[in-house]
Amino acid sequence: MPISTLFKPFELKSIKSRNRIAMAPMTRTMSPNGIPGDDVAAYYERRAKGEVGLIITEGTVIDRPGSKNYPNIPNFYGEALDGWKNVVSKVHAAGGQIVPQIWHVGNVGMANGWEPAKIDSPSGYIMPDKQNTEPMTEEDIADTIAKFAQSAKAAKDIGFDGIELHGAHGYLIDQFFWKELNKRADKWGGATIKERNAFAEEVIKACRAAVGDDFAIIIRISQWKQQDYDARIATTPDEMTEWLGGLVDAGADILHCSQRRFWLPEFEGSDLNFAGWAKKLVGVPTISVGSVGLDGEFLGAFRGQGSEVAPIDGLTKRMENDEFDMIAVGRAILSDPEWVLKIKEGRTNELHPFDRRDLAVLK
Numbered sequence: 001m002p003i004s005t006l007f008k009p010f011e012l013k014s015i016k017s018r019n020r021i022a023m024a025p026m027t028r029t030m031s032p033n034g035i036p037g038d039d040v041a042a043y044y045e046r047r048a049k050g051e052v053g054l055i056i057t058e059g060t061v062i063d064r065p066g067s068k069n070y071p072n073i074p075n076f077y078g079e080a081l082d083g084w085k086n087v088v089s090k091v092h093a094a095g096g097q098i099v100p101q102i103w104h105v106g107n108v109g110m111a112n113g114w115e116p117a118k119i120d121s122p123s124g125y126i127m128p129d130k131q132n133t134e135p136m137t138e139e140d141i142a143d144t145i146a147k148f149a150q151s152a153k154a155a156k157d158i159g160f161d162g163i164e165l166h167g168a169h170g171y172l173i174d175q176f177f178w179k180e181l182n183k184r185a186d187k188w189g190g191a192t193i194k195e196r197n198a199f200a201e202e203v204i205k206a207c208r209a210a211v212g213d214d215f216a217i218i219i220r221i222s223q224w225k226q227q228d229y230d231a232r233i234a235t236t237p238d239e240m241t242e243w244l245g246g247l248v249d250a251g252a253d254i255l256h257c258s259q260r261r262f263w264l265p266e267f268e269g270s271d272l273n274f275a276g277w278a279k280k281l282v283g284v285p286t287i288s289v290g291s292v293g294l295d296g297e298f299l300g301a302f303r304g305q306g307s308e309v310a311p312i313d314g315l316t317k318r319m320e321n322d323e324f325d326m327i328a329v330g331r332a333i334l335s336d337p338e339w340v341l342k343i344k345e346g347r348t349n350e351l352h353p354f355d356r357r358d359l360a361v362l363k
């Protein structure tokens with residue numbers, strides 16, 4: 001199967017990627033007190049030198065007390081912005097493109113000893129049947145939206161090529177999408193996805209207003225949640241159109257459709273995956289992801305599992321068919337900064353398995 005399709009440039013607004021391969025966002029918790037240092041900059045620089053087209057940074061959080069669940073997750077406000085500026089200049093000097101993944105964890109478990117003054121969540125639920133705090137007030141919601149926009153503006157000001165909003169995996173924005181955690185009866189909740197989209201749409205609109213029309217906004221979404229792998233926001237194509245169409249109407253340019261295995265079909269009767277359906281239904285460029293180049297999926301990595309190298313033919317075939325526009329690669333690039341070059345140059349004998357110990361270091 002030809003790999004040339006992976007190496008065609010991709011351009012959209014401010015993003016000008018030399019190929020179709022993105023580094024998936026991966027939290028590393030290696031930014032002491034929230035400040036990314038030279039080691040973090042060098043880590044991303046190695047991926048740019050290794051010809052990753054578009055680097056999506058690890059999740060980096062907005063200025064709310066409970067926006068992160070580990071202290072060494074990088075901030076995306078205040079002093080941390082100088083650290084990020086250094087990251088951007090190193091990546092650009094190496095010919096790469098980079099967007100920060102702007103994040104708020106919402107109501108998920110906090111690390112031992114990390115006790116933020118306030119936990120934000122739509123209805124105060126940490127699990128569908130467990131309430132552990134108060135719902136966000138109108139004031140909390142307004143401030144959170146404003147802080148997303150502030151981070152978006154900062155990304156543009158310090159030279160990033162766009163932003164990605166983290167709307168996936170059961171974190172704050174996704175907690176509003178998901179009826180099991182969003183039990184609100186006001187304008188931020190409701191029985192339909194159209195109603196539960198309100199928070200994400202307001203976040204996107206505020207970010208758009210802050211960065212202008214020409215700066216690319218990606219939003220990452222997922223059906224699955226860390227709280228429930230089988231959860232689904234959209235059970236039919238019509239529901240998916242309402243969900244994702246609403247995000248695009250609000251100002252999102254690219255949909256990053258997270259699944260754990262990119263080859264799994266989204267709805268019966270078609271081989272199209274999540275990113276394939278999103279592109280077909282909504283008509284904007286999409287990014288797919290999930291176990292590229294490896295035989296095991298990523299949540300296994302957190303349980304200590306490694307993964308063997310797997311062929312990428314299935315992926316190139318889908319890209320040949322224009323099913324989606326870019327592919328994000330996580331663990332394979334975390335463990336090997338030269339993964340893209342090795343694929344490009346046919347050095348497949350030099351690819352190596354993913355080892356769980358790679359998570360402990362910035363290789």
Ligand SMILES: Cc1cc2nc3c(=O)[nH]c(=O)nc-3n(C[C@H](O)[C@H](O)[C@H](O)COP(=O)(O)O)c2cc1C
Nearest residue numbers: 024025026027058059289290291292298329330331
């Ligand atoms: C160590 C690690 C940290 C991750 N952190 C994030 C994150 O901050 N934001 C996010 O959207 N996804 C995160 N993910 C999920 C990845 O972006 C990606 O979707 C997942 O690893 C599947 O891709 P892969 O099979 O190529 O690794 C993380 C994954 C790993 C392995």
